[in-house]
Amino acid sequence: MEATEREREAMRRAMSLALHGPRGVNPQVGAVLLSPDGTVLAEGWHRGAGTAHAEVDALGRLGPDAARGATAVVTLEPCNHTGRTGPCSEALIAAGVARVVYAVDDPGRASSGGAARLRAAGVDVTGGVLADEGRALLDSWLTVQRLGRPHVTVKWAQSLDGRAAAADGTSQWITGPAAREDVHRRRAAADAIVVGTGTVLADDPALTARRPDGALHDAQPMPVVVGRRPIPGDARVHRHPRPLMLHEGAELFGEDDHAATSLLAQLRDRGVQRVFVEGGPTLASAFLRAGLADEVLAYVAPTLLGGPITAIGDAGVTTIDEQLRLDVAAVERLGDDLLIVATPRRAGEQQQEGTR
Incomplete structure (x- = not known):
């Protein structure tokens, strides 16, 4: 009927x-x-x-x-x-x-x-x-329910030559106000925002979702910091409106890709459905390398930095046949910057591309 x-x-x-x-x-x-x-x-x-x-x-x-x-x-x-x-x-x-x-x-x-x-x-x-x-x-x-884990968005900001920071580690700001506003809007749509201890120590981020006037969005993601290094007691993340979650994992996820899986399992059990991975390069690389990224947001600024600090690190690619191909879902102009939204291809799709 x-x-x-x-x-x-x-x-x-x-x-x-x-x-x-x-x-x-x-x-x-x-x-x-x-x-x-x-x-x-x-x-x-x-x-x-x-x-x-x-x-x-x-x-x-x-x-x-x-x-x-x-x-x-x-x-x-x-x-x-x-x-x-x-x-x-x-x-x-x-x-x-x-x-x-x-x-x-x-x-x-x-x-x-x-x-x-x-x-x-x-x-x-x-x-x-x-x-x-x-x-x-x-x-x-x-x-x-389908993945058995939360949906993962991996975000980074980079210069036109693929750098995430200058040679001395400073990175604020590569992108302009419109791009940063877009990031905060997307943070507000997530349940958790994940960074490494290196990002906390270098940038002292608040990890809040803010409006252009500085006011907080109604919805705030749970702040999650990964790594073994201690966080200073006066770090801004301690003033976040939601309780901080610390996850030791492997230091910077460098040696242990299973740490990403373990983190996502803990977040799933806490009711987290959408995860926003925001920093830094090694943390982003770990999720990409483990095949745990469902969406990539690359904010590209028309600037050149040079130097050794690239937007992502070891992605598990040792030869060109192993490259991690993505499908571009959208390209947006945000002030002077570009946002590229892409979805990684799964294992079978990666192999199929390599045989063409």
Whole structure:
């Protein structure tokens, strides 16, 4: 049975409700319960790990038997497993819901199967309603489910000759105000910003996401510093509005590419869905070398620096056949600077290019 226009309207409402919930380990999910005549009976959303899922949150706002014969409109397929809470499929069946409409299939191995369980109990189920909007809503969370780790953006700023700093290590500023504003906007969209101890010691960054007037963006990424060298007690990162996460790993990720994988696993377990790797060259190289970069942002300034400090270091390329090819997704003009947005090709695609 196709979704009615009233159900599609309720789905849009459920998607807006989902955004009230936190982005984290669990998906942002919204639900709307409709009576047989299309009247909204109750609304709900998921408020974080360990709390009632959206469907149960909505059901909890009704009295006994008030949902019998109702339609549940949910942004994600109702779960079918017991975790910190019980299965939503069983809660909907017990409440007497007659129909369930959802946008996106649950990709979880343990949690999926709710639609099949509902159908087996005689509930009418329609999936894929406003699926594109649903996937856009859950994009970051779905990426974590697919990759088993957060999405990783690796960013650097460089001169036209590929340098990240002058010979004495100074780097503020290679790019202009428009490029820096763009960086801060992208920081605000991330859940965590990762730098090495070398960057903290050299530049003393605040690691906040700021507007051009210096005010903080509403959303702030969690600051993460990687390395074994101690950070001074008066470093600006200690004044960040979110608690600092320190990850020892290997010093500068130099000897151990598994450190990047370990870091991402820790961040995933903390509910981080998007990681912004910002410095320095060795840290960026480690993520590229390990095949853990999903997006590259290269801010290129029309200036020449020369010297030994390149934008990235050892990327694991020893011969031209091993080069890490990228596909350019966009090129933007930001004041006098250029932003190149690119996505690394995966192993099979890299090999295919090498055989042409």
